[in-house]
Amino acid sequence: MFGKNSDKTENAGSKTINLFADGTVIKGDIKTNNDIRIDGVVEGLVYSDAKVVVGASGKVVGDIMCQSADISGRVSGVIAVKELLFLKSTALVDGDISTNKLVVEAGAKFNGNCSMGAKSTANATTATEQPTQRLEEVAK
Secondary structure (H helix, E strand, O other): OHHHHHHHHHHHHHHOEEEEOOOOEEEOOEEEOOEEEEOOEEEOOEEEOOEEEEOOOOEEEOOEEEOEEEEOOEEEOOEEEEEEEEEOOOOEEEOOEEEEEEEEOOOOEEEOOEEEOHHHHHOHHHHOHHHHHHHHHHHO
C-alpha cells in the first residue's frame, strides 16, 4: 500500500519549487537545483540551476546567479543569468546585469551596467567571482 505511493512521490520531487513567502527573512546564501520564488527578503547570494522569481513584494540584497529569472520586486546586487532575464514593470534593480537575453517592461527601473549575449554570460563567473567563492563555501 505505501510502497506504490512512495514511488510516485520520488518522481514528483524532480520539479520542486522553493517558495519564500512574504514576511520571511533569510540571512545567508541559498543554493538550489530547482526553481525558487522569493516573496520575502533574502540577504545573501541566491544560486539556482533553474529559474529565480522575485515577486512584487520580494527583495534580494545580494547577488543572483541562475539559468533564467523574472524580477518584479527589488534586487540590490549583481544579476548573472545564463538565458533570459525578464524585468517586470514593478522591478527595481540596483546593480550590474549579465545575461544572454533581456526583456524590460515599461516602468521597470534599472541602475547599473548591462552586458548581453553569449560572451557576457560566459564571463558572468568572472564578474561575480567573490559570490562564487562564497557559494563554494556554502556547498561544502
